[in-house]
Amino acid sequence: MRPAEWWAQAPFHRWFARRWQRRGVDVDAPEARALVAQVERQGPSTSLELGDQRADPALRGSWYGPKRSRHLLKALWDAGHLMTHHRVGGRHAYDLPERVLPQGAGAADVADDEALHRLVVRRVQAAGLLRPAADGAVWSLPCPRAERDRIAARAIARGELVALDVEGTTYWTTPEALAALEEAPDSAAAPAREVRFLAPLDPLMWDRGGVARLFAFDYVWEVYKPQARRRWGYYVLPVLWGERFVARFDAKCQQGTLTILAWHWEPDISPARLPEGLAEALESAAGAFLGYLGATRLVLPRGLGREARRAWQRAAR
Structure with missing residues (x-):
């Protein structure tokens, strides 16, 4: 996703915030807001410079390590409250989105329907040709399949997507990708293949x-x-x-x-x-x-x- 289209990530951010909350990590809790405030004061900072560095025995063996502050930082990152400014030895250096994104890219209060529409179209653009029946992990969208199909049908009606039948299997593509395929030379006349x-x-x-x-x-x-x-x-x-x-x-x-x-x-x-x-x-x-x-x-x-x-x-x- 291009920085200028960061606004379309809003459904993901809300979905991740709810997911983390079910796991006992609230991105709106006082300790989470304190981390964001610390980043605001310090500027880009890694997990070694932020929050409480003590280990929580209950978190030993966790994918994100035993420090609760690291879990909070990951939750804040997933929820869009923090972004990666750069990396230090593989670690995220976190900063506020408004200091990382181009001006206006992080527009707030975007309707989920509008953002999901852009996510569906962008997903097809990225793959070039994508089956509606592909696994959910392939689509990686924060919405049910039925909602995705409704949005895709609207995008097809608007001419933003095209439905193709390839030997009995339905694929979605974009007009630009379809035009590139139709303009491609025949294999016999094509230049040397790479x-x-x-x-x-x-x-x-x-x-x-x-x-x-x-x-x-x-x-x-x-x-x-x-x-x-x-x-x-x-x-x-x-x-x-x-x-x-x-x-x-x-x-x-x-x-x-x-x-x-x-x-x-x-x-x-x-x-x-x-x-x-x-x-x-x-x-x-x-x-x-x-x-x-x-x-x-x-x-x-x-x-x-x-x-x-x-x-x-x-x-x-």
Whole structure:
């Protein structure tokens, strides 16, 4: 969400405030208001500089640690009373929204219906193409599905969204995305296809059921699975070549060395003989990836195939 549209987060802020209150943390309580006042006086400050630093035995083992002040700060952040100004060693440096946002971006008293309308449209814009039937976690909206469908129907009537039927499955998209698809050249006339390494949480990967239907690519992010239950690896990146997924790989980068722990080609890709143009596109993507990571050394796994191995090796030179 762009800073200028922060006003649309109002339903989220209210929803989180109610959620925290059910857990015994009230963002309007005197201790919470005291934290906000402290931030107002001090300016951007981390959790180590705010509130009571003593541990609460009742909170030991909690995701946010044993300090009640940290729970209060997270609740205030979720409720929109504080924002992240910057980070210090991974910690939020909290500040008041009016000192972080552009002037007027944090408009108050926005009607939920108006804000939810913007959230629904923005969610579809972010993904490009999104199924109404996608899991609730994919939509990530602070409203029931029936309300979302009502808002989406209104957005479709206004021309802000478009409903598509793709082989019997309904998707929502935006007029801009649809126009881009219609203007795209035919694959036979298209320029050389690029390889892209996608992050597991890239918007294209949000609706994994939709990805499976559109691309026949079954992707699972296994970072939260126990190691013994992982099929692909800890932090696996999908590999997109043009309009098709061709591989996925698990890697880590430490002290300037990129180690590819495992590389898995899709079943229709033979590592012994890659499709024409794939090796060259892979080399370009690998070079950009190494540069982004600042890696100067490379460790490759088995299973890549000769052409792909050479592409990575050339990229590392």
